[in-house]
Amino acid sequence: MYKGYVRLWYEPQIWEPHGLQIEDSLLDLGKRRLKNMDEAGIDMQVLSLSTPGCEQFGATRGMALSRKTNEELHKAINKYPDRFIGLAALAPQSPEEAARELERAVKELGLKGAKINSHIRGSYLDEKKYWPIFEAAESLDVPVFLHPNTPNPSTIKPYLDHGFALAGPAWGFGAEAALQAMRLIYSGIFDKYPGLKIILGHLGEGLIFWMYRLDFSFKRPWMEEEVRPRIKRMPSEYIRDNFYVNTSGMHSVPAFLSVYLELGADHMMFAADYPYENSGEAARFIEEIPASNIDKEKIQHSVAEKLFKLA
Numbered sequence: 001m002y003k004g005y006v007r008l009w010y011e012p013q014i015w016e017p018h019g020l021q022i023e024d025s026l027l028d029l030g031k032r033r034l035k036n037m038d039e040a041g042i043d044m045q046v047l048s049l050s051t052p053g054c055e056q057f058g059a060t061r062g063m064a065l066s067r068k069t070n071e072e073l074h075k076a077i078n079k080y081p082d083r084f085i086g087l088a089a090l091a092p093q094s095p096e097e098a099a100r101e102l103e104r105a106v107k108e109l110g111l112k113g114a115k116i117n118s119h120i121r122g123s124y125l126d127e128k129k130y131w132p133i134f135e136a137a138e139s140l141d142v143p144v145f146l147h148p149n150t151p152n153p154s155t156i157k158p159y160l161d162h163g164f165a166l167a168g169p170a171w172g173f174g175a176e177a178a179l180q181a182m183r184l185i186y187s188g189i190f191d192k193y194p195g196l197k198i199i200l201g202h203l204g205e206g207l208i209f210w211m212y213r214l215d216f217s218f219k220r221p222w223m224e225e226e227v228r229p230r231i232k233r234m235p236s237e238y239i240r241d242n243f244y245v246n247t248s249g250m251h252s253v254p255a256f257l258s259v260y261l262e263l264g265a266d267h268m269m270f271a272a273d274y275p276y277e278n279s280g281e282a283a284r285f286i287e288e289i290p291a292s293n294i295d296k297e298k299i300q301h302s303v304a305e306k307l308f309k310l311a
Contacts, residue, residue, distance in 0.1 A: 011153065063097050070105045088101065112308040134193055148173030159172055188231050199269075199307075204259055265303070268298070
């Protein structure tokens with residue numbers, strides 16, 4: 001305990017203050033969470049392990065925590081099957097085992113996909129050693145939620161002077177997740193697994209704003225072929241086809257409109273980011289967005305129902 005809160009450490013010099021109320025809310029998978037959902041008008045919530053996850057440990061401990069987390073999640077969902085679904089926690093540092101755990105989590109525990117918190121102890125998911133996880137996700141037809149983390153240890157130095165205020169949600173989280181997404185696109189993984197579905201939070205971690213610019217290497221005639229990434233299509237095409245974004249923690253109409261105009265409602269989903277954000281505020285934002293009623297319904301529930309096979 002320190003000044004009434006606990007410190008959540010990401011790196012030796014990067015920590016986040018976690019009030020005990022946040023801790024209690026994260027751990028509560030029953031009446032108080034349901035009450036918060038009811039007050040906000042939320043029918044169903046997607047549960048997942050908060051960051052930092054099983055990626056931060058050695059392979060053996062990470063896999064043990066992954067299995068235990070998924071089993072506990074399964075128990076919580078079984079108590080309230082009409083209110084909760086879940087995304088499996090994985091330990092990608094053991095890629096083959098992580099792929100098998102994803103299959104177990106989906107087929108035996110009924111979970112609806114996986115969540116991975118960006119880099120894996122400094123390495124990136126585009127490395128081919130991690131591809132068995134994505135092969136399994138495509139085969140199972142479940143999405144992978146690419147959640148942010150603080151920047152990779154190799155790039156953390158410019159953030160250290162300002163700590164979590166810079167390395168966390170305000171900037172570092174989005175920059176890191178967007179970099180991870182672009183590395184996946186450039187790796188050719190969507191050519192290998194064209195049915196793979198990736199979810200990004202926070203209206204796409206800023207990536208959607210850059211979609212026109214992302215195709216630079218393919219649109220400019222002076223860009224030599226050897227400079228371009230070895231992929232079959234332009235980066236923006238993979239984003240439109242293989243990515244879904246949610247609205248977690250982004251209650252901004254201009255930001256929403258940018259993403260809405262680029263992707264359309266068929267690749268957008270509501271998210272509250274509970275308990276880090278106010279669920280009521282998140283729900284009210286979606287009710288008031290400048291979109292047609294048909295598109296509002298897609299964003300509020302129907303896209304998620306289809307993606308998670310609930311309808």
